[in-house]
Amino acid sequence: LDFVEKGLVTRKSSKVNWDPEDMTVLANEQVIDGRGWRSGALVEQRELTQWFFKITDFAQDLLDSLNLLEEWPEKVKLMQHNWIGRSEGLLIRWPLAKPVGDAHELEVYTTRPDTIFGASFMAVAADHPLARKAAEENVELAKFIEEVRHMGTSVAALETAEKKGFDTGIRVVHPFDETWTLPVYVANFVLMEYGTGAIFGCPSGDQRDLDFANKYGLPVIPVVMPEDGDAKTFQVIEQAYVDDGVMINSRFLDGMKPEKAFDEVAKLLDAKTIGGRPMAERKVNFRLRDWGISRQRYWGCPIPMIHCEACGVVPVPKADLPVKLPDDIEFDRPGNPLDRHPTWRHVKCPQCGRDARRETDTMDTFVDSSWYFARFTAPWANEPTEPKAADEWLAVDQYIGGIEHAILHLLYSRFFTRAMRETGHLNLAEPFKGLFTQGMVVHETYRVGGPSNNGRWLSPSEVRLEDVGGKRLAFEIATGEEATIGALEKMSKSKKNTVSPEEITDGYGADTARWFMLSDSPPERDVEWTDDGAAGAHRFVQRIWRLVQIAAESLPGVKPAAAKDGDAGAVSKAAHKILKAVGEDIEKLGFNRAIARIYELANALASPLNDVAEGKADAALKSACREAVEILV
Structure with a gap:
């Protein structure tokens, strides 16, 4: 509520991934090949009113x-x-060859206005106003837009998806040449949330644009070439030229460096007008978007707002905080159970006293973890x-x-x-x-089938690995069906690529699990869990126990003491050197280095302890070994 008072919270419409079967919003990462990660249902792009923190x-x-x-x-x-x-670019207003409804121009944000003479097409997002208007009279375009609405909206999803487009029939006029028109496509790789939801495609300078142009037979005009290149012969065919160079095929920009051409285009278009405004203006853009905190689910902090038909959206009075979730909740069907609760969501408006309803969205759980450290400094405080x-x-x-x-x-x-x-x-x-x-503990994934036919993730215990003709294959134990072996990924319940703690502790013990996790690699790197690695760690833990057992049986009553000379001195020197190094490594969080030094100490102790066990050690060596073993454990 304090954030609301400071203007740091807003409520607005936003496009989300909607699972129609689970009836909930999905994160971009939960959309796999256009389907919900759990239900397998085709995901829809929906406009929902959401609460946002203005990050x-x-x-x-x-x-x-x-x-x-x-x-x-x-x-x-x-x-x-x-x-x-953060990017610095130009907002360019491209005139439409013919008005589309009330629209007379198409706004495009670009960081490369210097390549404007290499433009061969415009592309707009599926939910861009021009796209929606054109779809009203084009059934095939409407179908294409609906197809795009079932795709994931993450940058990663767009980068890996096949690039598709649909010519709307709309044309724009080039800002520097009234006789030059360019087609406007709806494209599946353009998002309304980024920039203006529209781009101009320069195929010669962007690989994505080049792939798109080659697919749809659009012109490819080289506009930047290496400084030692030949403008008469330089071509871009399969690989876009993205390095620095000089301008070519760009009329009055020819011979300039791209930086100078940027400034020249900005200056000239700023002097031109369209609809009473400059045709272009410099603009700083951020990729970062406001943080949408609304979640359509029961778990999460209630959003302390009340909806009143007379007063609008009203904050819950601070005296009524905290808003507590009801305990008598039913999870008998998909969707947000708070929407169906018979009493909890019904409340009086704190301003006019009329019947009103609580906000039933709850907050993203990241809200709690974003300031707990501040609360922990005084958990007893009323504020x-x-x-x-x-x-x-x-x-x-x-x-x-x-x-x-x-x-x-x-x-x-x-x-x-x-x-x-x-x-x-x-x-x-x-x-x-x-x-x-x-780092994270990672494990490869196994899957039978695919997302389009309700494919299933398998746990490592459900899979049999075989070497078939030199190729490593996986098969489901229960059915014999071949499974796809996926990449090493963070262990997660959703993909079942987990190894249960019980399996590890039952097979090797907790000490082995800890030892392997710490010794496999630097702690900042991911750890690939393997049975071979765990078995190796188990062997070393057993070795430590054997060394300690020898000392316990052979050195009863011996007092630990350091030595300076002979074999005893060598043992003492090694133990104290490693003790110091291990302490320094632990302070620097270098646990794997500390463990490597413990391996060294175990190796250094093996022969002297054998001498002790065989009765070949003198008093000094026994005392030094006793001290070294105590350091070891």
Whole structure:
């Protein structure tokens, strides 16, 4: 509610992935080949009214402040930098050859206006107003738009999907040549949420545009070539030219560097007008979008808003907080059970007293994890934070978490501290001073069938691996059906590529599991779980136990002591050297290096302990071995 008062919350319509069978919104990552990851139903693109945190208000600050995070991994900062995605470009208004309804122009944001003479087509998103208008009179276009609406909307999904387009019949006029018109396509790789929902395609300078142009027989005009190239012979056929160079086939821009051509196009189009406005204007754009927090489900913090037909959307009075979820809930059918609760959602409007209803969407669970560290500084406080305690404890000195949180939790937390500074709850901007990202435990996936025919994920225990003609194949044990072996991925319940803790502890014991996890690779890297690796770790744990058993049986009553000379001195020197190194490695979170040194100490102890067991050791060696074994364990 404090965020609402500061204007940091908005409610607006947004396109979402909707699973019509589970009746819920899906994240982009949960849409596989156009179908819901769990139900297998064709996903629909729907417009839903959602609540958003205005993280974009802080986009520039979030970007600039990355340079201050000196104790963060560079890869995390780079991921956030790219996710925020600041770009400087030009908003160009292309005249329509003929008006389409009330529209007389098509706005396109581009970071490469220098390539404007290489344009051969325009592409708009399926839900762009021009696309919708054209579809009213074109049944085939309407079918194509409906097909696009069933695709995933993530950047990753668009990059891997086949590029498809449909010529709307609409034409635009080139800003520098009234006799030159370009076709307007609806394309499945253009999103309404990015830029203006429209692009101009320059096939010679962008591989995606080139593939599209070659598919639909559109012109490919080279406009940038290497500085030592020959404009008369330079061609772009299968590979777009994306490097620096000089302008060609661009009339008055020929011979310029792209940077200068950018400025020249901006200057000339700024002087032209269309509809009483400049034909182009410089614009800074961000890839980052406001954070949609609405979820159509029971679990999650209630959104403390009330809908009144007379007063509109009204905040819950702070005296009535917290809003508690009902316990008598039924999960007997798909959809949000809060929408069906007989009493919970019915409430009086706090302003006019008339009948009203609660907001039944709940908050994204990332909301809770985005500021818990601030609450933990004073969990007893009646207010969200206690300023004195927050000042004393924050920022967090060392934060440890997975790299998968780089552009979600970690970015949201940075937003939250800034927003809470605006509301007076905190006095800092950055939540975490130091950051360490540990790797994930990964395992290959197995799947029979595919998403279009309700394919099933299989767990490792349901699969038999075989070598067939030198090729590694997987088969479902129960049916004998061949399964597709997928990539190494984070262990997840949805894809069943998990190894249960019970299997590990029953087979090898908990010590082995811990040892393998720590020893396999640096903690910041992913760990591939393999039975061979676990077996190797188990053998070493057994070896340690055998060394300790020898010491326990052969050195009763022997006091540990360091030695300087002879075999005893060598044992003491090795043990203390490794003790110091292990301590330093652990402080630096180099657990795999620490374990490698423990291997060294075990190797160094093997022969002296055998001498002890065989009665060949003197008193000094026995004392040194006793000390070394205590250091080892």
